[in-house]
Amino acid sequence: MFGRLGDLAGWRERDVAADTLSGLKEILTGLDAALGSALKGVGVQAAVDRAIVRGDTVLAPDAEVAFMPPMSGG
Amino acid sequence: MIRIVDHVLDPGAELTRFCANRSVTGAVTSFVGLARGEEGMPALELQAYAGFTEGAINGFVEDASRRFDLQDVHIVHRVGAIRTGEAIVLVFTAAAHRRAAMEACDYLMDHLKSRAPLWKKGADGAWIEPTARDHNDLARWNRDGEA
Numbered sequence: 001m002f003g004r005l006g007d008l009a010g011w012r013e014r015d016v017a018a019d020t021l022s023g024l025k026e027i028l029t030g031l032d033a034a035l036g037s038a039l040k041g042v043g044v045q046a047a048v049d050r051a052i053v054r055g056d057t058v059l060a061p062d063a064e065v066a067f068m069p070p071m072s073g074g
Numbered sequence: 075m076i077r078i079v080d081h082v083l084d085p086g087a088e089l090t091r092f093c094a095n096r097s098v099t100g101a102v103t104s105f106v107g108l109a110r111g112e113e114g115m116p117a118l119e120l121q122a123y124a125g126f127t128e129g130a131i132n133g134f135v136e137d138a139s140r141r142f143d144l145q146d147v148h149i150v151h152r153v154g155a156i157r158t159g160e161a162i163v164l165v166f167t168a169a170a171h172r173r174a175a176m177e178a179c180d181y182l183m184d185h186l187k188s189r190a191p192l193w194k195k196g197a198d199g200a201w202i203e204p205t206a207r208d209h210n211d212l213a214r215w216n217r218d219g220e221a
Contacts, residue, residue, distance in 0.1 A: 003193030004201045050126045072194035074186040
């Protein structure tokens with residue numbers, strides 16, 4: 001989790017078992033509804049293994065998923 | 075070379091190293107971005123995504139290299155807690171002639187300011203997003219055209 005998403009979640013990284021990106025979002029929403037709705041917010045992007053993913057995708061067992069709010073720039 | 079670092083930068087030392095041992099370079103442009111705010115106080119906190127952020131910045135460097143006749147680029151960006159007056163970002167460009175070095179430096183900063191995957195929190199604890207001015211600065215490179 002980056003930026004305001006990390007503040008909202010109260011954590012930056014954690015291990016979660018999920019088969020797909022949409023499944024991961026459902027699990028996170030179940031843990032924290034406010035975080036779940038923030039993940040679906042305007043401008044929030046997901047990256048799987050450091051590549052931006054639009055829509056859903058299958059996750060490998062050791063995949064790294066990043067949720068990124070709109071970037072601030074440097 | 076692109077580096078993301080979490081320690082205080084020494085712009086002068088970095089620039090001296092960048093300028094050393096050059097025989098075909100006629101111009102180096104340097105940009106140093108400083109944190110504004112109250113003296114001696116924390117001004118900003120920055121997060122990067124290791125690997126991903128450098129990759130995106132490298133994309134800006136590749137675009138700049140296609141657009142301008144560049145010889146070398148050096149970008150260092152701070153992350154973590156930054157105090158007022160400290161350097162946040164260094165952009166150095168080297169070229170045979172000054173126009174390419176100056177324009178490429180300007181181009182790179184405009185892209186860094188609005189497109190780099192960095193998340194920035196102000197001293198008030200609010201997360202910052204690019205301003206309309208940052209977007210306008212970026213848009214002028216498209217208005218100028220590719221020719």
